[in-house]
Protein backbone atom coordinates (compact mmCIF):
# COMPACT_ATOMS: atom_id res chain seq x y z
CA UNK A 1 0.00 0.00 0.00
CA UNK A 2 1.56 3.28 -1.10
CA UNK A 3 1.55 6.47 0.94
CA UNK A 4 -0.85 7.95 -1.59
CA UNK A 5 -3.44 5.32 -0.68
CA UNK A 6 -6.30 7.18 1.00
CA UNK A 7 -6.85 4.22 3.32
CA UNK A 8 -3.35 4.68 4.75
CA UNK A 9 -4.05 8.37 5.25
CA UNK A 10 -7.38 7.68 6.96
CA UNK A 11 -5.77 5.22 9.35
CA UNK A 12 -2.90 7.59 10.11
CA UNK A 13 -5.18 10.58 10.71
CA UNK A 14 -7.60 8.50 12.84
CA UNK A 15 -4.72 7.45 15.07
CA UNK A 16 -3.48 11.04 15.43
CA UNK A 17 -7.00 12.27 16.28
CA UNK A 18 -7.35 9.46 18.81
CA UNK A 19 -4.03 10.36 20.46
CA UNK A 20 -5.12 14.01 20.57
CA UNK A 21 -8.35 13.00 22.35
CA UNK A 22 -10.55 14.18 19.49
CA UNK A 23 -11.96 10.79 18.62
CA UNK A 24 -12.50 7.95 21.08
CA UNK A 25 -12.23 4.19 20.67
CA UNK A 26 -15.78 4.04 19.30
CA UNK A 27 -16.69 7.68 18.69
CA UNK A 28 -15.87 9.91 15.75
CA UNK A 29 -15.08 9.03 12.15
CA UNK A 30 -13.08 10.20 9.18
CA UNK A 31 -13.63 10.02 5.42
CA UNK A 32 -11.87 10.87 2.17
CA UNK A 33 -13.61 11.40 -1.15
CA UNK A 34 -12.08 9.81 -4.24
CA UNK A 35 -14.70 10.85 -6.83
CA UNK A 36 -17.93 12.87 -6.98
CA UNK A 37 -19.96 10.12 -5.35
CA UNK A 38 -17.45 7.76 -3.72
CA UNK A 39 -15.60 8.05 -0.45
CA UNK A 40 -13.54 5.91 1.91
CA UNK A 41 -14.76 5.98 5.51
CA UNK A 42 -13.59 4.52 8.81
CA UNK A 43 -15.59 1.48 9.94
CA UNK A 44 -18.08 0.92 12.71
CA UNK A 45 -16.61 -1.25 15.46
CA UNK A 46 -12.81 -1.33 15.53
CA UNK A 47 -10.84 0.92 17.90
CA UNK A 48 -10.04 4.26 16.20
CA UNK A 49 -6.48 4.21 17.50
CA UNK A 50 -5.56 0.84 16.02
CA UNK A 51 -7.27 0.71 12.61
CA UNK A 52 -5.57 -0.90 9.65
CA UNK A 53 -6.10 0.07 6.00
CA UNK A 54 -8.16 -3.06 5.32
CA UNK A 55 -10.73 -1.88 7.92
CA UNK A 56 -11.63 1.15 5.80
CA UNK A 57 -14.82 0.95 3.69
CA UNK A 58 -15.50 2.43 0.23
CA UNK A 59 -19.06 3.67 -0.23
CA UNK A 60 -21.22 5.92 -2.37
CA UNK A 61 -23.01 9.07 -1.22
CA UNK A 62 -26.29 7.21 -1.76
CA UNK A 63 -25.28 4.65 0.86
CA UNK A 64 -24.08 1.71 -1.19
CA UNK A 65 -21.06 -0.17 0.18
CA UNK A 66 -18.71 -0.59 -2.78
CA UNK A 67 -15.66 -2.22 -1.24
CA UNK A 68 -15.08 -3.74 2.18
CA UNK A 69 -13.16 -6.57 3.78
CA UNK A 70 -16.25 -7.33 5.84
CA UNK A 71 -16.42 -4.17 7.95
CA UNK A 72 -19.52 -2.00 8.10
CA UNK A 73 -19.12 1.73 7.45
CA UNK A 74 -19.44 4.11 10.37
CA UNK A 75 -23.07 4.45 11.46
CA UNK A 76 -22.62 8.20 10.89
CA UNK A 77 -21.85 7.82 7.17
CA UNK A 78 -24.94 9.89 6.23
CA UNK A 79 -23.27 12.97 7.72
CA UNK A 80 -20.26 12.50 5.43
CA UNK A 81 -22.43 11.78 2.38
CA UNK A 82 -24.57 14.88 2.98
CA UNK A 83 -21.51 17.12 3.40
CA UNK A 84 -19.96 15.84 0.16
CA UNK A 85 -23.20 16.58 -1.67
CA UNK A 86 -23.45 20.09 -0.21
CA UNK A 87 -19.77 20.97 -0.65
CA UNK A 88 -18.36 19.81 -3.95
CA UNK A 89 -14.99 21.30 -2.92
CA UNK A 90 -14.69 19.04 0.13
CA UNK A 91 -12.33 16.09 -0.27
CA UNK A 92 -12.23 15.10 3.41
CA UNK A 93 -14.62 15.16 6.36
CA UNK A 94 -13.59 14.72 9.99
CA UNK A 95 -16.13 14.07 12.74
CA UNK A 96 -14.74 14.44 16.27
CA UNK A 97 -16.00 14.06 19.81
CA UNK A 98 -13.73 16.72 21.33
CA UNK A 99 -14.77 17.30 24.95
CA UNK A 100 -14.21 21.05 25.23
CA UNK A 101 -15.60 22.10 21.85
CA UNK A 102 -18.67 19.93 22.53
CA UNK A 103 -19.17 21.33 26.03
CA UNK A 104 -18.62 24.94 25.10
CA UNK A 105 -20.61 24.76 21.89
CA UNK A 106 -23.51 23.21 23.79
CA UNK A 107 -23.49 25.70 26.65
CA UNK A 108 -22.71 28.92 24.80
CA UNK A 109 -23.89 28.12 21.28
CA UNK A 110 -20.63 29.18 19.68
CA UNK A 111 -16.86 28.82 19.92
CA UNK A 112 -14.90 31.92 18.99
CA UNK A 113 -11.27 31.44 17.95
CA UNK A 114 -8.90 33.93 19.58
CA UNK A 115 -5.51 32.97 18.19
CA UNK A 116 -4.41 33.89 14.68
CA UNK A 117 -4.04 30.21 13.88
CA UNK A 118 -7.59 29.55 15.05
CA UNK A 119 -8.94 32.37 12.94
CA UNK A 120 -6.97 31.22 9.89
CA UNK A 121 -8.14 27.60 10.17
CA UNK A 122 -11.72 28.26 11.26
CA UNK A 123 -12.44 31.56 9.54
CA UNK A 124 -14.42 32.88 12.49
CA UNK A 125 -16.94 31.82 15.11
CA UNK A 126 -18.03 28.19 14.90
CA UNK A 127 -21.75 27.67 15.41
CA UNK A 128 -23.41 24.91 17.38
CA UNK A 129 -26.52 23.32 15.84
CA UNK A 130 -29.18 21.70 18.00
CA UNK A 131 -29.08 18.04 18.86
CA UNK A 132 -30.58 15.45 16.52
CA UNK A 133 -30.25 11.69 16.77
CA UNK A 134 -26.89 10.34 15.62
CA UNK A 135 -26.88 8.43 12.35
CA UNK A 136 -30.07 10.04 10.97
CA UNK A 137 -30.55 11.95 7.73
CA UNK A 138 -32.07 14.72 9.85
CA UNK A 139 -28.73 15.28 11.60
CA UNK A 140 -26.78 14.74 8.37
CA UNK A 141 -28.77 17.41 6.50
CA UNK A 142 -28.54 19.89 9.37
CA UNK A 143 -24.76 19.47 9.49
CA UNK A 144 -24.43 19.79 5.71
CA UNK A 145 -26.60 22.92 5.65
CA UNK A 146 -24.52 24.55 8.33
CA UNK A 147 -21.32 23.71 6.44
CA UNK A 148 -22.43 25.44 3.24
CA UNK A 149 -20.85 28.69 4.44
CA UNK A 150 -18.44 27.33 7.04
CA UNK A 151 -15.72 24.71 7.37
CA UNK A 152 -16.62 23.63 10.89
CA UNK A 153 -19.76 23.08 12.96
CA UNK A 154 -20.50 21.81 16.46
CA UNK A 155 -23.40 19.47 17.23
CA UNK A 156 -25.04 20.04 20.63
CA UNK A 157 -24.03 17.36 23.19
CA UNK A 158 -22.32 15.31 20.50
CA UNK A 159 -19.20 16.59 18.74
CA UNK A 160 -18.04 18.53 15.72
CA UNK A 161 -17.64 18.16 11.97
CA UNK A 162 -14.93 19.79 9.86
CA UNK A 163 -14.10 19.51 6.19
CA UNK A 164 -11.25 20.39 3.89
CA UNK A 165 -9.67 20.04 0.46
CA UNK A 166 -7.31 17.49 2.06
CA UNK A 167 -7.45 15.19 5.05
CA UNK A 168 -4.60 17.13 6.65
CA UNK A 169 -6.55 20.39 6.50
CA UNK A 170 -9.83 18.87 7.72
CA UNK A 171 -7.93 17.34 10.66
CA UNK A 172 -6.06 20.59 11.33
CA UNK A 173 -9.42 22.38 11.51
CA UNK A 174 -10.71 19.80 13.99
CA UNK A 175 -7.65 20.36 16.15
CA UNK A 176 -7.89 24.15 15.79
CA UNK A 177 -11.52 24.00 16.96
CA UNK A 178 -10.66 22.08 20.12
CA UNK A 179 -7.74 24.43 20.80
CA UNK A 180 -10.02 27.42 20.22
CA UNK A 181 -12.46 25.95 22.76
CA UNK A 182 -9.64 25.53 25.29
CA UNK A 183 -8.58 29.16 24.86
CA UNK A 184 -12.16 30.42 24.86
CA UNK A 185 -12.98 28.51 28.04
CA UNK A 186 -9.84 29.89 29.68
CA UNK A 187 -10.79 33.42 28.70
CA UNK A 188 -14.41 33.05 29.85
CA UNK A 189 -13.44 31.63 33.23
CA UNK A 190 -10.46 33.88 33.86
CA UNK A 191 -10.72 36.32 36.79
CA UNK A 192 -10.33 39.06 34.21
CA UNK A 193 -13.05 37.67 31.99
CA UNK A 194 -14.69 41.09 31.91
CA UNK A 195 -11.84 42.06 29.59
CA UNK A 196 -13.09 39.66 26.97
CA UNK A 197 -14.94 42.45 25.20
CA UNK A 198 -11.53 43.98 24.58
CA UNK A 199 -10.18 40.73 23.18
CA UNK A 200 -13.00 40.34 20.70
CA UNK A 201 -15.71 42.92 20.39
Ligand SMILES: [Zn+2]
Nearest residue numbers: 027028076159
Ligand atom coordinates in the same frame (compact mmCIF):
# COMPACT_ATOMS: atom_id res chain seq x y z
ZN1 LIG B 1 -20.45 11.14 16.64
